[in-house]
Structures are given as C-alpha cells and as structure tokens.
Amino acid sequence: MGSYQRDDFLAFIQRVLGKDYTRLAPVLKTLDVTNARQLRHAIAAPYDPRVEGANLGTRPEFHHHLGGPCVLNALLAKSGRHPPLPTAALRDLAAATGGDDVDADVEDMHPAASIAVYASTLAERRATSAELRGVHARDIAERLHKSKLSSPHALRRLALSGSDGALSDASRLPEPECVDLGELASIELRGDPDAVLRGEGTAFTAPHGVFLRREKLDAGTDFEDNKFETHHPEGWTTFLACAFAKATGGVAMTWCESERTRSRLFRAPNPALTDPNCVSAISTNEWERKSPWTRLLARRPVGSAHVDVHGRRDPDGGDVSAEIGDGDCDVGVGALEAVNVELADSLRTALADGLDRCLARWRRRREARGEFDSPAGVRSVW
Structure with a gap:
C-alpha cells in the first residue's frame, strides 16, 4: 500500500x-x-x-x-x-x-478482547447477577464468533450498513441487542488485552475526537432541530489518549476508525451519535439513559483511574487569556476531589509539577518570542 x-x-x-x-x-x-x-x-x-x-x-x-x-x-x-x-x-x-478490515491497521488494537468487552457490557442488560452476566456474556461472544464477526469493524459494519436485521440474522441475537452492539462498537478500545478485558490500568478517553451532536440540556423546546448543537473536534485528543495509554500500560477509549473517517470527510456530526459528556436523563430506562461510553466505563473496577482528554483554546494575551488564563494545560481533578480532597490535592500538585518540567523548553521559546504576556504553564482550574 x-x-x-x-x-x-x-x-x-x-x-x-x-x-x-x-x-x-x-x-x-x-x-x-x-x-x-x-x-x-x-x-x-x-x-x-x-x-x-x-x-x-x-x-x-x-x-x-x-x-x-x-x-x-x-x-x-x-x-x-x-x-x-x-x-x-x-x-x-x-x-x-x-x-x-481497518482494524488490522490499528496498533495496540485487540479485536477479540474488544468483542468480549462489548459482549459483557451488553449482557448487563440481560441480568443483574454477576454469575448470570458471565454466562450470558459467553453466549453472546460465542454467537458473534460463530458468525465470523471477529472484529469491532465487522460488527459495526453489519449493524449499520447491512439490510435491516442482518446482524440479528447472522448472530441469532435479538434485534435490540444488535442495535446496542453496533453502538458499543462505535468506540475503539486499545491497550494490552488483559487491561482491556479486566479493566486494569488507567483508562484514557477522548470523547471529542469527531464532530458530534451536543444535546442542549436546557433547550426547553420540543423541536428536534433545536435540541442539539454541533461540537467541533478537539485536535490531537485521540492521539494523546492512545499515546498515554501505550506509555502507561492503560486502555484508550476513542471513537472508532469508521467514525473518525466519516467525521473528517463530511465535517458534520453523525446523527446517530451524541456527545457522551452532554446527555440528558429524560429517559426512564436506565440503559437508554447511559451513553455507550458510560456503559463501557461502568465495567471498570471501582476506584480505577480515569483521565478524560480534552482540547483547550489557545491564550492570546488579551480577552481570551483573561477568561481562560495563560496556561498551556488545564488539570482538572474535580471528580476525584468530590471523593477524596487530600488525594486530589496531591495529584494536582504532582501533575502540575510534571507537566511544567515537560513543557519548560517549549514554554521558554514562546516566552522569548513574546507570545505570552505572562509566564505560561499548567493551570489547575477544577
């Protein structure tokens, strides 16, 4: 090629x-x-x-x-x-x-492990017992394997672009479960197979790597077109999440190659997907109320680390700097602070010091060119 x-x-x-x-x-x-x-x-x-x-x-x-x-x-x-x-x-x-098979191109992508995670996540809809979940998860995984659906890409393609019921006919799974499987397969999981399957290591997510529909939680209107706005991609976040996961032995969760390709070429949101960081709770069904991202993250052990990677506007030394500060990175530990204030403070300090050292050379070059009104560095804002 x-x-x-x-x-x-x-x-x-x-x-x-x-x-x-x-x-x-x-x-x-x-x-x-x-x-x-x-x-x-x-x-x-x-x-x-x-x-x-x-x-x-x-x-x-x-x-x-x-x-x-x-x-x-x-x-x-x-x-x-x-x-x-x-x-x-x-x-x-x-x-x-x-x-x-676009999955073959993705380094650190383990299709079998990803399929097993999708099957286990879907099984939570069938039963609440951990023992029963395991039985049902194996059943789903075996049906997918027998159907020769050995990669997330193949699973998603059949769920999306096949004729109605194609995935159900191939896998012998109920149609609602096939819809959910296609939705789960929109998320690409990368990392060591054990880390992917068992929830080991830190999870690095990049939910804004593509154009997305963002639900307006306070829209106050019944018109569908007014309930959503377009959220533009945040550059390099997918790359960073994958790089961080590879460097630390963790797991990266990003939008799959199909969605990234579609987003880059159409430069518009896929109407079937919404921003996982902005989902309302209007549904009475607990499963429907959660985005596929939330469903996958819920499988991870309680207390495991999760880093959500986002973009940041560039400061310009003027009104924008006054609004967001002159920092190059924002380190947010608010979620951890809600549970353990002391640990959040320690993590905030350690991350700020580490990132300051990492960015010191680049920061000095920009300061020498007069690109900042004040020393740039790492801000901890929430």
Whole structure:
C-alpha cells in the first residue's frame, strides 16, 4: 500500500479501475481523499442512510460494499460530481489499497478482547447477577464468533450498513441487542488485552475526537432541530489518549476508525451519535439513559483511574487569556476531589509539577518570542 501512497493518485485510480474512471481521482482530491490509505478507509467505513437520509440511488449494483453503503459513495453522491461506484469497482479499490478490515491497521488494537468487552457490557442488560452476566456474556461472544464477526469493524459494519436485521440474522441475537452492539462498537478500545478485558490500568478517553451532536440540556423546546448543537473536534485528543495509554500500560477509549473517517470527510456530526459528556436523563430506562461510553466505563473496577482528554483554546494575551488564563494545560481533578480532597490535592500538585518540567523548553521559546504576556504553564482550574 505504501507504494500507492507515493504514486500519482490519478495514475493509481487508472491502474486499478481503468480509463473509465480518469475523472474519479481529481474529484476525490476535492473531497479530501488524497491518498490510497484515506481511500481504503473511506471504502471500509459504513454509512447508514436510514439515519442520515443520503440519496445514493436505487440501483442495487451500485454503492453497496460488504452488505451496505459506504462513506465513499455517500460522499460522491452528496457532492454530485461523480456517480457512486458499482460494487465491483469498490471491491477492486479495497483490494488494491489493503483490504476491508481497518482494524488490522490499528496498533495496540485487540479485536477479540474488544468483542468480549462489548459482549459483557451488553449482557448487563440481560441480568443483574454477576454469575448470570458471565454466562450470558459467553453466549453472546460465542454467537458473534460463530458468525465470523471477529472484529469491532465487522460488527459495526453489519449493524449499520447491512439490510435491516442482518446482524440479528447472522448472530441469532435479538434485534435490540444488535442495535446496542453496533453502538458499543462505535468506540475503539486499545491497550494490552488483559487491561482491556479486566479493566486494569488507567483508562484514557477522548470523547471529542469527531464532530458530534451536543444535546442542549436546557433547550426547553420540543423541536428536534433545536435540541442539539454541533461540537467541533478537539485536535490531537485521540492521539494523546492512545499515546498515554501505550506509555502507561492503560486502555484508550476513542471513537472508532469508521467514525473518525466519516467525521473528517463530511465535517458534520453523525446523527446517530451524541456527545457522551452532554446527555440528558429524560429517559426512564436506565440503559437508554447511559451513553455507550458510560456503559463501557461502568465495567471498570471501582476506584480505577480515569483521565478524560480534552482540547483547550489557545491564550492570546488579551480577552481570551483573561477568561481562560495563560496556561498551556488545564488539570482538572474535580471528580476525584468530590471523593477524596487530600488525594486530589496531591495529584494536582504532582501533575502540575510534571507537566511544567515537560513543557519548560517549549514554554521558554514562546516566552522569548513574546507570545505570552505572562509566564505560561499548567493551570489547575477544577
């Protein structure tokens, strides 16, 4: 795949699909698909027209890949600059760019462990007894394994882009559970398999790595369009959560590759997902009231560490600095402080000192250029 990334993109498309598609590569570049790896992920990422209402046409030989529509064809249809690709073309492009399984690209991703965690989390809906949960979790995992759904990507694709009931038909699981499995599989789990399965180590989460619908908790209106606002991605948070987990032997929870690809290309929220940091409690059903992020975090042992990674606005020395301070990082320990004030104070001090030392060289360079009105560093704000 690396050689195709270095080759001219138009020549690559022509080599795989032939002269009939000479127009495709320039169109892809305007849509921000500029190399073979990005093309592979755009083909592999599923798209759910039942939720998003994209008009992809009705011809069955077009726009279906691995059982349903893909992000690439949804993007082409939305642009109107090139018709959706037929199944055969999608298959050839996927093979030429490395295959269909995007999970294979993710370092520190353990699909079997992730599937087991999804199954165990879903089993909590079936029973409250720990013993029964284990039995049911094994049952769910075995059914998925027998269905050859061995990766979160395959599970999510069948849940989202297959025909209605496709995942239920394949796994013999009830349709509501299949919907929940697809939702859980929108979250990518990375780390050592034991840490993923047993909840060991610190959990690093990055819930704002994609465009998201944020629920307005005080909207006070019955109109659906007025209940949500768009939350823009916070750059590098997914990368940082994964890097922190790898460095510490912990677990990273981020939006899956399919969602990150979809978000980058459409630059808009997926209507099926909402910001897990801003969910109302209007439902009377405890399971429905929790986001998939909350359900996965609830499996971790009581007292285990959790670090939520977020972005921060840059200070400018003016009104923004007055509002948010001149610090480079904010260290929030409010959740821990609510439980143990002394431990929160100790952690706050240790983190501030460590980050100050880490950022000292970069900070001095910026101060020397006069980019801050006052010394920059780490602020502890909550």
